[in-house]
Amino acid sequence: xxxxxxxxxxxxxxxxxxxxxxxxxxxxxxxxxxxxxxxxxxxxxxxxxxxxxxxxxxxxxxxxxxxxxxxxxxxxxxxxxxxxxxxxxxxxxxxxxxxxxxxxxxxxxxxxxxxxxxxxxxxxxxxxxxxxxxxx
Numbered sequence: 001x002x003x004x005x006x007x008x009x010x011x012x013x014x015x016x017x018x019x020x021x022x023x024x025x026x027x028x029x030x031x032x033x034x035x036x037x038x039x040x041x042x043x044x045x046x047x048x049x050x051x052x053x054x055x056x057x058x059x060x061x062x063x064x065x066x067x068x069x070x071x072x073x074x075x076x077x078x079x080x081x082x083x084x085x086x087x088x089x090x091x092x093x094x095x096x097x098x099x100x101x102x103x104x105x106x107x108x109x110x111x112x113x114x115x116x117x118x119x120x121x122x123x124x125x126x127x128x129x130x131x132x133x134x135x136x
Contacts, residue, residue, distance in 0.1 A: 030038075042048050068076070080086040106114075118124050
């Protein structure tokens with residue numbers, strides 16, 4: 001009696017393992033050339049997902065050309081530089097600018113002492129990491 005349920009269990013296990021293999025063979029694998037052609041067609045149609053953590057394909061707007069030519073952009077940049085209205089490269093958020101204008105409330109000696117104390121306690125954040133080491 002033990003053999004019958006055991007055989008049934010083995011047969012069910014074998015069938016469950018074999019089914020995906022059979023289904024995978026039902027669809028023929030695409031060749032490298034076919035994949036390249038599909039990718040090229042999707043890129044041309046604007047249906048590719050951007051690299052990184054993109055949410056989905058980005059559709060192109062109806063305006064194909066830029067609003068200004070390269071010569072016009074260069075002229076506008078030179079004009080802004082002469083007038084002194086050219087924005088600096090990098091972050092230009094109002095909060096960042098205001099943070100740069102703020103004076104420190106601690107002296108260098110106080111900051112140095114705090115850092116040495118944190119080092120002794122092992123509370124410093126390791127270089128390149130976003131959080132302190134876990135407690136021991």
